[in-house]
Amino acid sequence: MILVTGATGTNGVELLKALAAEGEMARALVRDPEKATSLLPEDTELFRGDLDDPASLAQAMEGIEKVFLLCPVSPKQPELEANVVDAARSAGVRQIVKFSVIHASPDSSSTLLRWHAAAEEHIRASGLAYTFLRPNIFMQELMRQADSMRSRGEFYMPFGPEVRLSFVDVRDNAAVAAKVLCESGHEGKTYTLTGPAALTFPEIAQSFSAAAGKQIRHVQVPMDAWKQAFASSGAPDWLVNQVVELYETFVPANSLVTDTISRLLDRPARTIDAFANENAAQLK
Numbered sequence: 113m114i115l116v117t118g119a120t121g122t123n124g125v126e127l128l129k130a131l132a133a134e135g136e137m138a139r140a141l142v143r144d145p146e147k148a149t150s151l152l153p154e155d156t157e158l159f160r161g162d163l164d165d166p167a168s169l170a171q172a173m174e175g176i177e178k179v180f181l182l183c184p185v186s187p188k189q190p191e192l193e194a195n196v197v198d199a200a201r202s203a204g205v206r207q208i209v210k211f212s213v214i215h216a217s218p219d220s221s222s223t224l225l226r227w228h229a230a231a232e233e234h235i236r237a238s239g240l241a242y243t244f245l246r247p248n249i250f251m252q253e254l255m256r257q258a259d260s261m262r263s264r265g266e267f268y269m270p271f272g273p274e275v276r277l278s279f280v281d282v283r284d285n286a287a288v289a290a291k292v293l294c295e296s297g298h299e300g301k302t303y304t305l306t307g308p309a310a311l312t313f314p315e316i317a318q319s320f321s322a323a324a325g326k327q328i329r330h331v332q333v334p335m336d337a338w339k340q341a342f343a344s345s346g347a348p349d350w351l352v353n354q355v356v357e358l359y360e361t362f363v364p365a366n367s368l369v370t371d372t373i374s375r376l377l378d379r380p381a382r383t384i385d386a387f388a389n390e391n392a393a394q395l396k
């Protein structure tokens with residue numbers, strides 16, 4: 113049996129669909145079973161728990177062989193991830209598949225990258241078998257600006273037209289996670305997951321324009337203005353600062369393209385063109 117945390121989120125839902133398609137038994141750790149029922153495949157076992165509640169984690173681990181650890185972006189991330197690792201070790205879990213981030217490192221200038229690296233280190237030190245998945249920024253993040261693309265034909269980024277990023281589709285992250293959870297041979301491995309190409313924002317705008325059948329433009333905004341807009345949308349200070357720090361590490365590091373997805377899945381990674389076409393209805 114596999115325990116999935118972050119089950120109702122962007123990647124978690126896709127992972128549980130992929131596990132169900134493989135006929136694999138999965139238990140989802142969820143805070144709100146009613147919400148989870150509407151999102152997850154019907155055979156998913158729901159377990160009410162919280163990453164901030166070690167007693168619930170101890171119960172959730174009963175009979176579990178492998179854990180998929182996805183921690184939300186949170187000011188308590190180090191503590192929440194440590195709770196899962198400690199509960200897994202105490203329960204005799206065999207392997208943890210940790211959802212991390214590209215370029216996680218204890219030496220990073222980004223708090224988020226350091227926290228992911230610290231969780232990886234905690235897992236290594238636990239003696240549990242592990243696999244680390246380190247995805248780049250998700251294509252799905254672009255759809256946060258679907259309203260503005262639809263109404264004004266624009267999306268806004270604190271990056272210039274020369275910056276290249278290898279956005280990855282969360283369904284590819286999920287397919288890799290499902291494979292790693294369902295078969296052996298991935299223990300001790302770190303997989304960096306990227307899309308098939310490092311694209312500029314004008315190139316992404318072109319894909320979205322073609323899919324929507326109208327012009328969609330990338331508009332560069334200064335980092336300070338972007339930061340203010342994010343804060344005035346209600347984001348707390350810690351999150352605004354973490355995202356700015358993270359974005360400042362993006363150039364040029366996040367233009368890295370790996371063949372991990374195509375190698376592991378034996379098919380190409382999903383492209384931005386395909387993503388734009390699938391989401392065209394939201395852009396028109």
Ligand SMILES: NC(=O)c1ccc[n+]([C@@H]2O[C@H](COP(=O)([O-])OP(=O)(O)OC[C@H]3O[C@@H](n4cnc5c(N)ncnc54)[C@H](OP(=O)(O)O)[C@@H]3O)[C@@H](O)[C@H]2O)c1
Pocket residue numbers: 117118119120121122123124141142143144147161162163164182183184185211212213214224247248249250253
């Ligand atoms: N965004 C990116 O482009 C990107 C790129 C690389 C790596 N990452 C990493 O990916 C992770 C986020 O993945 P995601 O976008 O798939 O997540 P997400 O959509 O934000 O979902 C977060 C999940 O965590 C659950 N959750 C929140 N607080 C919890 C708690 N206290 N106890 C138990 N569950 C809790 C949420 O459940 P509820 O439904 O109850 O809220 C939800 O299922 C982060 O670790 C981030 O650093 C992100």
